[in-house]
Amino acid sequence: MPGPVENYFEQIGRFFLMVGRIFAWTPRPPYDWRELLRQMVKVGVSSMPVVLLTTMFTGMVMALQTFTTLRRFNAESFVGSLVALSMVRELTSVLSGLIVAGRAGSAMGAEIGTMRVTEQIDALEVMATDPVHYLVVPRVWASTVMLPLLVVMGNGVGIFGGYLVAVVLMGANPISYIDRTFQFMDLNDLFSGLIKAAVFGFLMAAIGCQQGFYAKGGAEGVGRATTAAVVVASIAILISDFFLTKILF
Amino acid sequence: MADPKIRIVDLHKSFGPKVVLDGLNAEVAPGESLVVIGGSGTGKSVLLKHVIGLLKPDSGSVLVDGTAVETLDNRQITEFRRKFGMSFQEGALFDSMTVWQNVAFPLQRLTKMSRQEIKDRVEECLSMVRLEGTGDKLPSQLSGGMRRRVGFARSVAHKPEILLFDEPTTGLDPVTTALIDEVILDLSDRMKCTAVTITHDMESAFRIGDRIAMLHRGKIIASAPPEEFRRLEDPRVQQFIHGHAEGPLSEDT
Numbered sequence: 001m002p003g004p005v006e007n008y009f010e011q012i013g014r015f016f017l018m019v020g021r022i023f024a025w026t027p028r029p030p031y032d033w034r035e036l037l038r039q040m041v042k043v044g045v046s047s048m049p050v051v052l053l054t055t056m057f058t059g060m061v062m063a064l065q066t067f068t069t070l071r072r073f074n075a076e077s078f079v080g081s082l083v084a085l086s087m088v089r090e091l092t093s094v095l096s097g098l099i100v101a102g103r104a105g106s107a108m109g110a111e112i113g114t115m116r117v118t119e120q121i122d123a124l125e126v127m128a129t130d131p132v133h134y135l136v137v138p139r140v141w142a143s144t145v146m147l148p149l150l151v152v153m154g155n156g157v158g159i160f161g162g163y164l165v166a167v168v169l170m171g172a173n174p175i176s177y178i179d180r181t182f183q184f185m186d187l188n189d190l191f192s193g194l195i196k197a198a199v200f201g202f203l204m205a206a207i208g209c210q211q212g213f214y215a216k217g218g219a220e221g222v223g224r225a226t227t228a229a230v231v232v233a234s235i236a237i238l239i240s241d242f243f244l245t246k247i248l249f
Numbered sequence: 250m251a252d253p254k255i256r257i258v259d260l261h262k263s264f265g266p267k268v269v270l271d272g273l274n275a276e277v278a279p280g281e282s283l284v285v286i287g288g289s290g291t292g293k294s295v296l297l298k299h300v301i302g303l304l305k306p307d308s309g310s311v312l313v314d315g316t317a318v319e320t321l322d323n324r325q326i327t328e329f330r331r332k333f334g335m336s337f338q339e340g341a342l343f344d345s346m347t348v349w350q351n352v353a354f355p356l357q358r359l360t361k362m363s364r365q366e367i368k369d370r371v372e373e374c375l376s377m378v379r380l381e382g383t384g385d386k387l388p389s390q391l392s393g394g395m396r397r398r399v400g401f402a403r404s405v406a407h408k409p410e411i412l413l414f415d416e417p418t419t420g421l422d423p424v425t426t427a428l429i430d431e432v433i434l435d436l437s438d439r440m441k442c443t444a445v446t447i448t449h450d451m452e453s454a455f456r457i458g459d460r461i462a463m464l465h466r467g468k469i470i471a472s473a474p475p476e477e478f479r480r481l482e483d484p485r486v487q488q489f490i491h492g493h494a495e496g497p498l499s500e501d502t
Binding site for chain 1 (some may be wrong): 355358
C-alpha cells in the first residue's frame with residue numbers, strides 16, 4: 001500500500017493531469033452549450049441565496065465590530081471604507097468560494113464519483129465519449145464564470161449590510177458613510193476580487209470533479225470523494241488566496 | 250480457421266499485489282460467440298475491459314482485427330471503439346438521462362444517423378428487449394432487470410461488429426434471461442457479430458455459446474464447444490458446472 005506521502009504526491013499529480021486534460025479538451029467540438037448552461041444554473045443560481053446571506057451578515061458584523069472599535073479613536077467615519085474594501089478585495093470571494101465548494105463542489109464529487117463506481121464513466125468511454133470533455137469541462141467553466149458573478153452580487157449585498165448596521169443601528173451619517181465607502185476604492189480592487197473568484201471557481205470545480213473521477217469502492221468511496229472534494233478545495237482556495245493577494249496587489 | 254477477430258496473447262494484469270490475469274491466452278473467431286465462465290473475482294470483467302481498451306495490460310497483448318489495442322492513442326481508440334457494443338454489469342445507464350436518451354446516446358455519438366433514423370432505431374431496440382413505452386422514464390424509475398435490458402439495448406443500438414456482455418443475465422428472472430439469450434443468439438447468427446459474454450449462469454452459457462471457456466486464477470483452464478465442455482473431466486470444470494460447494498475451486502479462495 002502506498003504511504004501518505006506517496007498518496008499526497010499522487011493526488012497532486014492527478015490534479016495537474018486533470019487540469020491538462022481540461023485545457024486540451026476545451027477547444028474541441030462538439031460544444032455542449034446546453035450542458036454548460038445547465039451547470040451554470042446549478043452552480044450559480046442554487047448557491048445564490050446562501051452566498052448572499054453570508055456576505056450580507058459578514059458586512060453587518062464587520063460594521064458592528066469596527067464601529068465600536070473605531071469610535072474610541074473618533075474614526076468611525078472610516079467604517080464605510082473598511083467594510084467595502086475588505087469585502088471587495090478579500091472576504092466576498094473567499095467566503096463565496098468556500099460556500100460554493102461546499103455546495104456545488106461536493107455535488108460534483110458525488111455525482112461524478114457515483115458515475116465512476118456504477119461504470120457510467122466506462123460506458124461513456126466505450127461510446128467514444130471522453131468523460132473529461134463531456135462531464136468535467138462544462139462544470140469547470142460554468143464555475144469559473146459563475147463564481148465572479150456571485151461575488152459581484154455578494155459585494156453589493158455585503159456593503160449594503162454594513163450600511164444598514166452603521167447608519168440605522170449605530171446612527172452614522174448616511175451621506176458621509178456612502179462617501180467613505182467609495183472614497184478609497186478603485187476598479188483594481190474590484191477586479192482583483194473577481195479574478196480571485198474566477199480562480200477559486202476553477203479550482204473548486206476541477207478538484208471536485210477530479211476527486212469524483214478517481215473514486216473507487218462503492219458507496220463508501222463516493223462518500224470519501226465527496227468529503228475530499230470539499231476539504232481539498234477549501235484548502236486550495238485558502239492557500240491560493242494568499243499567493244493571489246501577493247501577486248495582485 | 251480464418252484469422253481470429255480477437256486474439257489475446259499472454260495477458261498479465263495486477264492491481265497492486267493482487268495478480269488478476271496471469272498469462273491469459275485466448276482467441277475468438279469472426280462470428281463466434283464465446284462464453285467466459287469463472288468464479289467471482291477471477292478477473293472476467295477485467296478481461297473484457299482489456300479487450301475494449303479501458304484497461305492497459307502490464308504485459309502481453311490484445312489484438313482485435315490484428316491491431317494491438319494497447320498501442321492505440323486516444324484519437325485512434327475512439328475510432329476503434331465504434332466496432333464494439335458493451336453492456337455493463339448493472340446496466341451503467343446515465344441516470345441524468347431518460348431511457349430514450351440513453352439508447353439514443355451511442356447513435357448520436359457514433360453514427361451520422363438523422364433524427365428520424367435515430368428515433369426509429371431506438372424504438373426498434375427498445376421493442377427488441379420488450380420495453381416499448383418506457384422511453385420517457387428515468388433509470389431510477391425502472392427495476393434492476395429493466396435497467397439491465399435498457400443497457401443491453403443501448404449496447405447493440407449502433408449495430409457493432411463485436412459485442413461484449415458483462416453478466417447480461419445475472420439476477421434476471423428465467424423468462425427475461427431466455428429473452429436476452431435469444432437476442433444475443435439472434436445478433437450473433439443473423440448479424441454475424443462476434444460476441445464475448447461473461448456469465449455465471451450455466452444454462453444460458455450452454456444456450457448462447459459456440460464455445461465456452463473457463464477462467465481460473467488468471468488463466469483459461471478449459472475451452473470447448475458446449476457439448477464437449479459438459480463432458481470435460483477437469484474436476485474444476487465439473488464443480489463449476491454442477492455448482493458443488495466442495496471441490497478444487499473452493500480450496501484456494
